[in-house]
Amino acid sequence: MDVRKKELEMLRLLERLVNTDSGSYDKVGIDQLANILKPYFTELGYSIETKEQDVYGNHLVIQHPKVSDPEILIVAHMDTVFEKGTASLRPFSVKGSKAFGPGVIDMKASLVSLIYALKDLKNQRNKALQHVKIILNSDEEIGSPSSRRIIEEEAKKGIRYALIMEPARKDGSLVTERRGNGHYVMEIQGKAAHSGIEPEKGRSAIQELALKIVKLHALNDYEHGISVNVGMIEGGDAVNTISAHAIGHIDVRVSTLEQIEELEHKIEEVCSTSDVIGTKIDLSGDISRPPMIKNQQISALFEIVQQVGKEIGIEIKDTKTGGGSDASFTAALGIPTIDGLGPVGGNAHSEKEYLDIPSLLERTRLLSKLIMRLTNEENQSANSFIAKTS
Template identity: 35%
Template sequence: MMKNYIETRHEQFLTDFKTIINIDSSSDNKSGIEKVARFFEKRFMAIGFDTKVLFLGDERVPCLVAEHRPSKKPFDIMFLGHMDTVFPIGEVENRPFSIKGNKAFGPGVCDMKGGLLVVLHVLETLKHEGILDSLSLCVTFNGDEETGSNTSKDWIMSTAQKSMRTFVFEPCRPGYRFVLQRKGGGWFQVIVKGQEAHAGADPEKGINAVVELAHQVVKINELNQNEKQTSAHVTVITGGDKVNIIPNKAQASVDVRILKLEEKEPVETFFSTLPKSPHLKGAQITVQGHIDRPPMEAGEKTRKLWDLIQSTGQQMGLPMEAISTGGCSDGNYTSSMGTPTIDGMGIVGANSHRADEYVELDSIDNMVFLVAQVCKTIGHQS
């Protein structure tokens, strides 16, 4: 039985886990990311996948593509993940892979090297069970997700166009909660230029950039008072140099999130109109930025795919819940291409981007079996 085979390989999974966690691979550590890619390259080639390590863009971002394509039809499934982490060189030396009770710890253990290993062990299981040749599959691992996937996103979207469905192996949330919707978003910079003056002797000669910016911040905050779940939060603000000088410059950074693509144009229009209506006469306002990541929306085909995953998990005795989140992933890009996308297909875990990031060890075999079983069903339907 497939489940028994997966259980016999649990220790191999942990060995693999230790190997890739103990490789520093922050987004700016290209050599570390390549080492992770080479680990997977060898294993995917061993099961017959056409595998290549790519170096994309001027920055030569290491990425991995592995394809199993018995026919020229679209890929039945695109397996999507990222090899980079947010942790700097030296993090592994400070806190290498470790196990305490039912949890594993280490840099990127949850976000998302555990998910990458789920992909590998699922495909090795399908090969062992003789199921692989009934499916057309593509593995797409990038190396710049944590910095926005600026170099790899076009490659990801073009692969999604050739795929029937996408599984994203970001961590499954505690309680076996999977992500069907993610907000899209972007960043804006609001820059105000005023006129400096002596704050005591002749303040009337100045134009207070900080005061002007404060009025603009109030306007921006009103975007949060809506029924569309758009959010706009001023997160960083600067202005002024000395206590006795009317400031001539101030600046605010704004994090914006949208739930549906139709909200993109109204939000961008709002920010583009800010320079036209300063509160203080003579103040000049400049706005930079845009919505650069589309929302991940759950359409009818995505819901149908979720029904298959949910029912498979429930037959295994797992609780299985679908959620929506404000955070982004590369699933936003695949979804924007019209490809049904389910996220959170990795190991159950939490506390991403923190030193206490963890995964639940008893979810490893469950997630490998769940994904493998779903793939088997899809193979029979193809």
């Protein structure tokens, strides 16, 4: 098939995915997206196990029936950060060499790239197609609360390499290092009173929250990669009322495994006693994603990716980022992991989110060739429909 026709075919599937709302809390939308994707994997010969969820969208575990212990785990997520109805307000569009729409780069273009990389392997009758296990989860954008266990359980079943389909950075770099992250909720109960008539009878939950924010932000140690940020607050019923209730949402980032326990202890210590007498604090949450640390195994895997890229005319660089992803789970298990293997784009989680269209075929070819290399099923079949992009 002509390369341009293949690109248009991929863009048509991408349009369908982008125009299907699949926010993390939109179970109906995510399950609808999963039903769009399932036939593509079935056509490739895979068996699909649906992990039913009550609150979140269902997760899919996809594997070829001919291989009981695949060597490669590929993880991609179906959820986005956008509210239901966003797709109808900002549907898929193409302007020049860029495509736009909610979730277009994070990470619906990656879902398309994954499908077509596997199609390429099937077209070449390459046995590497059988040596991958795929997890499509529905809650990555909110920390993978229900899919983490599934990812870790499947990763422990003889997996040698983990490939994570987050988008490549704007400059095309892959990700070999991430900070760990977590989320806490600090809920404060005070006592309401009229601020003009009898303020002395009140116990301000907002005041307590403000004092705790100062102490929590004092835990920041940017030099060593530790950040604590109370990024969202709630509280108060009226301007003339001493507030009886307040909530602070805390984002936490760490750079090493050793920092996790120490920082968790410090946060708990800050919230263990009230500064405003008569208020009570309830702290919930944890550091749910460990850091992805670039060790010798990850460096060695990245060198293989670079070699494959060089062979097909792509210069591959790597970077580290403070954002979290499911790569942290596989890396923490000691499995060589590479992240950012999706197409190139930027401005994720915003109205300006975009995909660089030329990278769609480019990164699909990279993924296809990488799977072949890692499974020792490399060949130079002329049947590949993904031509060199150089």
